[in-house]
Amino acid sequence: MTKQREIILEELRKLKTHPTASDLYDIVRKRLPKISLGTVYRNLEILAEMGLIKKLEIAGKEKRWDGDISKHYHFRCVKCGKVEDIFLKDEDLEKLDSFFKNYINDNVKFEEMNVEISGLCKDCNTINN
Amino acid sequence: MTKQREIILEELRKLKTHPTASDLYDIVRKRLPKISLGTVYRNLEILAEMGLIKKLEIAGKEKRWDGDISKHYHFRCVKCGKVEDIFLKDEDLEKLDSFFKNYINDNVKFEEMNVEISGLCKDCNTINN
């Protein structure tokens, strides 16, 4: 666990946003001005393999990262790309799981279900109208 | 509506897979050997704006396209990237909508809800074990 890796983890955990590698690069650089973007990419992958952070399986051309590894879903704005958390009540998590299992079991086996809701966020929707 | 645009649309509609631009480029080139990849990209965007096809808001580094514009969701294999359709019964579409509206209304306004389930598909799951 190098200084670089530690600080990347620390900064990611502080954020409620779901930053891209380069968002995080900008933040981490304030504390480690010489760090390289490649190091940020490498460490994010490693931290995710270690189970300390989560690589989001989310639409959009840039990958996003989440310091909160508890079970939750995401809402993603198709216009500005902002990603917000959706925490379900436990009972609803179960409901949702069994809901989709009805459709899925025959075709595919799955380990994990990710639900991504997308649409226009409040801000973008307001600008639009 | 040029020959190129017409053939791209025609070929996309034939497919149940959810091809990337370059998948489609390979297919279309059999009929139009001189077509360029840029033309495929340009026309896919245009056809989506026209509402004739759908640009999938789906994870993964490559964009995917769907010739079926009816309401349905997708399952995406995190290993091989394959995307399969999930068609819900009408009653279930409604259930799901209201289910998530409970969580979403306060935070965001949305036009459209896309649900993407991801996990391991049957094939990848079999290889894994």
Next chain:
DNA sequence: CTATGTGCAAACTATTTGCCGTCTG
């Protein structure tokens, strides 16, 4: 005829990688 589209190649963006010197355990 003229606005729109095409082919081609170059540009761009996000990400990955090779190399070589540096640090950690």
Next chain:
DNA sequence: CAGACGGCAAATAGTTTGCACATAG
């Protein structure tokens, strides 16, 4: 000290764009 890691710059993958010519309406 050995193996893992970091900085840098070059390579790669997917996508977009500028330009000059071609085509649809």
